[in-house]
Amino acid sequence: MATETATQTVDSTATxxxxxxxxxxxxxxxxxxxxxxxxxxxVLEVAIPSMYFLSGGLAGFTIHVAHGAVLGVGFAAVAGALGTxxxxxxxxxxxxxxxxxxLVLAVFVMPVWLSAVGSPANPPLPNISTTSLVGHVVYGAVVGLAYPAVRGQF
Structure with a gap:
């Protein structure tokens, strides 16, 4: 006599x-x-939009927020690798x-990118700015605080 056992599997994409x-x-x-x-x-009105051959503060702000979204996914990957x-x-x-x-993007990548596209806002390489450092640390702090609250809500 044969018996069958049903098993249920749940696929998760961890979206x-x-x-x-x-x-x-x-x-x-x-x-x-x-x-x-x-x-x-x-930086918002000239440098960031000129990376994409655009101009103006609205373009710069929009691109900056889009960069923030993509880099937020990077944060999620790092946080996920570290566990809860x-x-x-x-x-x-x-x-x-x-x-x-x-250190990586503002100090090195952005000056190289702006030079490559011939931007009028081409900073020196390396581009050391404490104001930029503070801004990026604030970005990271907001992401770090917000991520546990919004993770898994979608």
Whole structure:
């Protein structure tokens, strides 16, 4: 006599993790963008849009927030690799992530990119700016705080 046993499997794509990263990244991008409006307006109005052969503050702000969303997914990947994080640990990771983004993207990648496209806002290489560092750390802090709250909500 034969018996059959049914097993149920659940496939998960863990979309909440990366979607939470997008939302947290957008929030961080908006907050950092607001700081840029007050302290680094030429970067937002000239440098960032000229990376894509565009001009103007609205284009710069929109691109900056889009970059924030993509980099938020990167944060979600790092946080996911580390496992479940408390809000405090996520905040610390976010601050470190923001500082790392500044070091790689703002200090080195952006000047090279702006030079390659012939931007009128071509900064020196390396582009060391404490105002930019603070902005990126704030971005990371917002992402680190927001991510645990929005992760898995989608």
């Amino acid at each position: 909440g993790d990366w979607q939470g990263g997008v939302v947290a990244g957008v929030l961080g991008g908006i907050v950092m963008g607001a700081l840029m409006v007050m302290q680094m307006r030429p 994080l408390s809000t405090g640990k996520s905040l610390g990771l976010g601050i470190a992530y923001g500082a790392a983004l500044w």
